[in-house]
Amino acid sequence: MAPADQTAAQYTCPIVLHPLTVRITHWLNALAILAMIGSGWRIYNWEPLFGFTFPVWITLGGSPEVSQHWHNEEGLAGALQWHFAAMWLLVINLLVYLVYGLASGHFRQNILPIRPQEILRDLRAALGGHLVHRVGERNAVQRALYIGVISVIVLTVLSGLSIWKPVQFQELTAVFSGYDAARYVHFFCMAAIVLFLAVHLALTALVPEVLPPMITGRAGRRR
């Protein structure tokens, strides 16, 4: 097709940036991650690993006062219920995404390969403020971040499983050097995901036109 036709086609029929499966799994994942972090923070508060706790209002698990009134505990059980419910959404959705990504070529075409020199180049450009955002293309830094956060989520699930079932999954727990160490791994994975979220949301705020395609799948008219 001639370049002119291509341009015309893009004007009349916007390209599909994000396939339906990617969009659905993205938003379900967002929901699951929020529920896991919110309830996880309250669970953390019961036995903090470090010298701080999370403000209760930001955590998930029902009202501590109501729980205290009815059940004589301050909302740990509610947080556990949320955590052990949302984990299924997280894991099943993650598996669907990974299988889709491998089978459809989504990873091969859109995310891989990433080369260190490309990452450095794009990072330098981004920090210098002259990285061009091309609709439908992910730069090397973005791709590295996506691979990174997906790997971290997988690690979070594995460390979570070894905390959940340190007897039945004892070999897995041993990989993390035991129950107590697995809690630290789980915590730092959460911290990495939160950091990713901060960057992810900040970039979306800076370039808001990337948001509609994640909902409709299509880029708007060319700028």
Added chain:
Amino acid sequence: MSPIRKPDRRGFLTGGLSLGALSLLTGCDLTGNEPAQRLLWNMSGSNDRVQGWLFYPNRLAPTYPESAVDRVFRYNAFYPEEPAPQLDPTTYRLELSGSIGDKRSWTVDNLYQLPRTWQTTRHVCVEGWSRIGKWGGCPLRIFLEHVEADLTKNYVGVIYADGYYTSIDMPTALHPQTIMAFTFADQILPRKFGYPMKIRIPTKLGFKNPKFVVALSVTNDYPGGLRIQLVPRLLRRYCGRLGEPSCRKIYVPSRSWPRHRLPEASRPDLSPL
């Protein structure tokens, strides 16, 4: 009428979800929250089944060398250490009921005649901490066989001297590492850790490891657990009957019941670690 209000599943999440939940439940009626609660309860039930599948009757909890034992073991209950029940060995009786052939009660001396095994295992608390300890006592399976319990029933119900009660599913009760512990760190089980008898279950969270056990019952009915509305009755029935002077020291439930108590919400019987 009991002064304790009956725990109400509906009340569990009603009336003030956190901001995180609000953001997730946009569109739900926040005065009722029925769908969210129903969903969580259903998930809890499904998790019970999954956990039942995951539980292998002969899969042993990891054991540790004695050098790994935590020197200072942690006390945890829904009341402070000081009022923990102090049972008198001269009047203590372990009561048996339900599908058990020989329902005679057991004195401390009788219990101490049972064969013993020792284990150094990790105690994992639902709150997230864990400690390694050494317990010694008789495998519950040997005891249940000895008293001719019907091992085809579904549950062993357990009543604690502090009025708490819980249930152990039969596969867990018969697990080789589930023991009636009489010693802790090679000493007679201390009062705070459940003298004279604790049921040590290394495949379960700490709150499913009963202390100061005063009664066992073998049954098909789900005995549930942690039903606070039954506490006053149990206190009268068991402490009154046992005639323990120390029972008067037992914490009396009130509105300010402390925090270390879990609702049925998180009590899955089939919750192997």
